[in-house]
Amino acid sequence: MYPSGSPMTPGRVPLDAQRRSTSRRVHPISPLAALTSWLVTPDSPLRDYVEHFLPEDDVLTAARSRGVDLGCVPIGSGGGAALRFLAAALQAKAVVEVGTGAGVSGLYLLGGMPTAGVLTSIDVEPEHQRAARKAFAEAKIQVSRTRLIMGHALDVLPRLTDGAYDLVFVDGAKAEYPRYLDEGVRLLRPGGVIAFDNVLWNGRVVDPANRDQDTTAMREVARSVREDDRLVPVLLPLSDGLLVAAKKR
Numbered sequence: 333m334y335p336s337g338s339p340m341t342p343g344r345v346p347l348d349a350q351r352r353s354t355s356r357r358v359h360p361i362s363p364l365a366a367l368t369s370w371l372v373t374p375d376s377p378l379r380d381y382v383e384h385f386l387p388e389d390d391v392l393t394a395a396r397s398r399g400v401d402l403g404c405v406p407i408g409s410g411g412g413a414a415l416r417f418l419a420a421a422l423q424a425k426a427v428v429e430v431g432t433g434a435g436v437s438g439l440y441l442l443g444g445m446p447t448a449g450v451l452t453s454i455d456v457e458p459e460h461q462r463a464a465r466k467a468f469a470e471a472k473i474q475v476s477r478t479r480l481i482m483g484h485a486l487d488v489l490p491r492l493t494d495g496a497y498d499l500v501f502v503d504g505a506k507a508e509y510p511r512y513l514d515e516g517v518r519l520l521r522p523g524g525v526i527a528f529d530n531v532l533w534n535g536r537v538v539d540p541a542n543r544d545q546d547t548t549a550m551r552e553v554a555r556s557v558r559e560d561d562r563l564v565p566v567l568l569p570l571s572d573g574l575l576v577a578a579k580k581r
Contacts (some may be wrong), residue, residue: 383410383571392439395467399434404460406436407503407529408571415501418525418576419444424498428519429453430485430512431504435464437529441501442473452479452497454488454504489515497521503529506546509553517562522581526563528553532573 388396388409399406407415419427419441425448427441432455442451455461461480468478481488485504489512500516502509509528516526533550536542557565557577565577 383408385410386413388412391467391471392436394470395434395436395439395463398463398467399436402434402457402459402463404431404433404457406433407440407574411529411568411571411574412437412440414568414570414574414576415527416440416444418527419449419499422498422523422525425449426497427451427499427501428489428492428497428516430489430500430502430516431455432460432464432480433503434460435467437501437503438464438478439467439471439473441499442468442471442477445477447477450477450479452481452492454481454483454485456482456484458482486511486515489519492519494518495521498524500524500526501529502527506530506533507549509549510556513553513556513560517560517579520579522579525576525578527577528557528575530572531567531575532569534572537573 386409392409392412396406406412415437418424421444424441424445427445427449429438429441429451432438432453438451438453442449445451453461453464455464461482464480465478468475486508495518497519498521500519502512502516504512512528513526520526531537531550531554533547536544536547537550537554554567554575557563557575560577562580563577564580565575568574568576
């Protein structure tokens with residue numbers, strides 16, 4: 333019980349105490365800021381939830397393991413799921429991939445493409461393409477649905493037909509990303525999409541002290557995509573960053 337005449341009543345805080353409490357109040361981080369921070373922080377629970385929202389099957393898991401063994405680390409599962417979604421949304425019948433790797437990204441792309449769709453994949457390393465063929469065979473993908481070309485992408489891309497492709501995915505030599513952009517946009521039909529993996533480059537792109545060739549190329553391609561009037565871009569914080577842009581109709 334409060335004494336008679338007390339300024340306090342049950343359930344009510346004195347006015348001066350309210351003022352003191354308000355002056356010391358620490359405003360929490362906004363939900364959006366907290367979400368963004370958790371999503372881009374490696375190994376955070378929220379990022380782990382997003383990346384593994386769609387579990388990988390045994391074929392993808394085996395292909396990923398082979399990729400790590402070969403030193404060609406594949407796109408993360410979250411980024412792979414985004415590629416599969418894009419291929420399905422576009423009903424992509426013709427797709428170009430720069431950087432075959434061990435076939436992980438190819439499996440995702442083929443998983444979203446129509447059954448008549450063909451993936452053209454370019455890689456300079458024969459071991460990578462052997463591993464990819466093994467992955468495609470394990471997934472029971474018809475040989476006619478893949479066209480694997482061994483060679484340097486900047487030598488191969490100019491030989492492909494202008495405006496003939498629905499989707500171009502780039503996960504090749506990082507220093508060459510800006511040049512892949514020019515070739516990739518040329519290959520796209522109006523309404524087609526180009527996507528670049530690793531554009532966050534393990535967070536190095538936001539540190540001005542990082543000026544190595546690969547990091548500089550990541551910044552340059554992001555800036556070029558953003559400023560290109562032909563494109564409608566979005567940067568997705570999935571895996572190591574997936575930069576996606578649609579070619580205007």
